[in-house]
Amino acid sequence: MDDLDFQTLELARAGDLDAYREFVRAYERPIHHTVFRLVGSRFSAEVEDITQDVFIKLFRALPQFDPGRGTKLSSWVFTFVKNYCFDVLKRRRLPMISIDAGEDGATIPIPSRSQGPRDELSSREIQEAIARAVGLLPREQRLAFVLREYEGLAYAEIAEISQCSEGTIKSRIHRAKEALRFRLRRLLFDTEGELP
Amino acid sequence: MSADFPDPRPVAPLSCDAFRERVHERDELPASERRAFERHADGCRPCARLLLEVERLDDLLLQWHAPAPAAGAIDDKIVAALRGEGPTASCAETNASLHHFVGGDLEPWLAARVERHLVRCDSCRDHLDEVQHSRKVWLAWRAPDPPEALAERIVRRLEPATRAARRRRRAFDLVFGAVAVPRVAAALVLTSLTLLAIGVMRARGGGTVGPAQQRIEENGDTPIFSYGQPTTIVPLHTPRFEAPAGRSDATDSFSPALWPGEKGSLRRAMHGH
Numbered sequence: 001m002d003d004l005d006f007q008t009l010e011l012a013r014a015g016d017l018d019a020y021r022e023f024v025r026a027y028e029r030p031i032h033h034t035v036f037r038l039v040g041s042r043f044s045a046e047v048e049d050i051t052q053d054v055f056i057k058l059f060r061a062l063p064q065f066d067p068g069r070g071t072k073l074s075s076w077v078f079t080f081v082k083n084y085c086f087d088v089l090k091r092r093r094l095p096m097i098s099i100d101a102g103e104d105g106a107t108i109p110i111p112s113r114s115q116g117p118r119d120e121l122s123s124r125e126i127q128e129a130i131a132r133a134v135g136l137l138p139r140e141q142r143l144a145f146v147l148r149e150y151e152g153l154a155y156a157e158i159a160e161i162s163q164c165s166e167g168t169i170k171s172r173i174h175r176a177k178e179a180l181r182f183r184l185r186r187l188l189f190d191t192e193g194e195l196p
Numbered sequence: 197m198s199a200d201f202p203d204p205r206p207v208a209p210l211s212c213d214a215f216r217e218r219v220h221e222r223d224e225l226p227a228s229e230r231r232a233f234e235r236h237a238d239g240c241r242p243c244a245r246l247l248l249e250v251e252r253l254d255d256l257l258l259q260w261h262a263p264a265p266a267a268g269a270i271d272d273k274i275v276a277a278l279r280g281e282g283p284t285a286s287c288a289e290t291n292a293s294l295h296h297f298v299g300g301d302l303e304p305w306l307a308a309r310v311e312r313h314l315v316r317c318d319s320c321r322d323h324l325d326e327v328q329h330s331r332k333v334w335l336a337w338r339a340p341d342p343p344e345a346l347a348e349r350i351v352r353r354l355e356p357a358t359r360a361a362r363r364r365r366r367a368f369d370l371v372f373g374a375v376a377v378p379r380v381a382a383a384l385v386l387t388s389l390t391l392l393a394i395g396v397m398r399a400r401g402g403g404t405v406g407p408a409q410q411r412i413e414e415n416g417d418t419p420i421f422s423y424g425q426p427t428t429i430v431p432l433h434t435p436r437f438e439a440p441a442g443r444s445d446a447t448d449s450f451s452p453a454l455w456p457g458e459k460g461s462l463r464r465a466m467h468g469h
Contacts, residue, residue: 015361017351024347032342044340051342055350130337148299149335155301170296171254175220177295181330182217 004073013062020062024055030074030151031055031081037146038085040135043092054084075157082143082161089139133183137176144169145176210236215243219250220292249288285309290320294327 004012004026011019031054036047043050058080065076134142143162147153148169159166210218210232218225218233225233237244285293285306290313296302297310314320 017354020354021347021351024350028342028346032346033339036339037337047340048343048346051346052350052353056353059350059354126333127337130334134334134337150337150339170301171220174292174295177327177330178217178220180334181327184330184333185326 006067009067009073012059013065015063020059023058023062027077028055031077034078034081034146034151035085037131037134037150038081038139038142039088040131042135043088050084050088054081057084071160072157074153075160078147078151078153078157079161086139130184133180136183137179141172141176141179144172145180148173207232207235212236212240212243215240216246219243219247222247246288249286250292253289253292283309284312284316286313287317287320290314290317291323294320294324295331298324298327298331 004023008019008022012023028051032047032051035050035054036044039047039050058077061080065071065073067073134145137145140162144158147158147161148155153161155166155169159169162169207228210229215233215236218229222230222233237247290297290310293302293306293310297307302310314324
């Protein structure tokens with residue numbers, strides 16, 4: 001993700017809508033993707049609305065962003081994304097996900113065995129299975145996992161966004177990956193115990 | 197729960213797989229699961245060994261972000277590991293660090309230890325294969341791209357708010373803006389000084405003498421009132437009308453109708469010309 005050039009950022013901070021349009025274009029993809037992955041497939045119809053709301057909030061708060069403090073713009077932006085998405089999940093009263101959920105594989109829709117995951121990784125069923133498995137992660141784990149694996153943020157940045165230490169972030173990502181490996185195990189095996 | 201009064205509720209037994217899944221989040225388990233976890237570790241030797249290894253690995257992970265050692269003070273074990281010497285990682289340590297290893301996030305010296313273990317351990321190589329495949333699966337998850345017009349829609353939503361903010365700012369500038377402020381301040385100072393001056397004059401009982409009062413004083417009459425002195429009621433100086441020639445009835449009353457043809461008699465009577 002490319003940070004904006006200084007001049008555009010300053011204009012956007014001053015309320016210039018043309019500069020803010022550039023800002024939106026620079027961040028719309030990562031923010032839209034992250035919102036989609038954080039709020040889950042259950043709210044897929046509202047992802048665009050949530051993304052718009054995030055950008056509106058960002059525009060209002062942009063004058064308060066101080067590049068001199070050493071905070072990266074991307075970290076600051078994703079902090080807003082995190083807070084807003086967590087607020088959405090809280091408002092909708094989504095049930096807390098137990099770490100046992102999906103352990104037996106029954107809660108995750110599994111594509112038919114005839115489909116080899118290597119051949120049809122982009123098939124809709126597999127996409128849904130992954131979305132479901134990621135959606136079962138506790139939200140802090142999900143946030144760290146999504147920002148690291150899909151947006152490529154550094155551990156230090158994720159730690160800043162999550163307001164915790166880098167060690168904690170590494171631990172959360174590790175746990176998330178282990179949980180996903182268990183939950184997606186049946187996607188990986190064509191036959192019991194063997195990889196396709 | 198106090199150690200003297202152990203929780204009497206029964207604890208559901210934990211399988212080795214479930215133990216393995218929870219081993220990295222053991223500190224965050226709820227009390228009931230924590231008891232099941234500990235009971236399993238007490239009774240299962242391989243899992244107890246795994247727990248020990250994971251605790252060791254966690255200690256290593258915590259050292260990742262320790263301050264960089266001064267030159268020449270690098271741990272000999274780290275140097276040896278980087279050279280491919282020294283002890284290799286155990287199976288538990290390898291399994292616990294495979295995700296970071298596959299993601300390229302493991303410190304080079306730890307990665308070297310794991311690599312050397314993988315060369316000689318078939319079981320851990322299988323595990324590595326599974327980890328690589330699982331990563332491939334979740335990386336295949338595609339999020340939909342935002343619609344083309346998203347930026348325009350957002351800017352369109354912002355325009356009214358921006359206009360309102362601009363209006364507010366303009367109104368503020370009008371009242372408190374850079375140009376208006378000195379004018380307003382000057383007007384306020386002027387008004388204050390004027391009021392102050394009036395107040396001081398009243399307090400001293402003086403002031404400028406107006407033409408009406410001056411005329412009264414010149415005529416030797418007592419003024420009706422003056423500042424700071426009790427008011428005295430005095431008869432007004434009223435001119436007496438002299439009867440025009442040929443008329444003997446001097447009167448104070450005035451009626452132009454009495455003296456027809458004597459236009460201007462009132463003015464002459466009052467002002468003498």
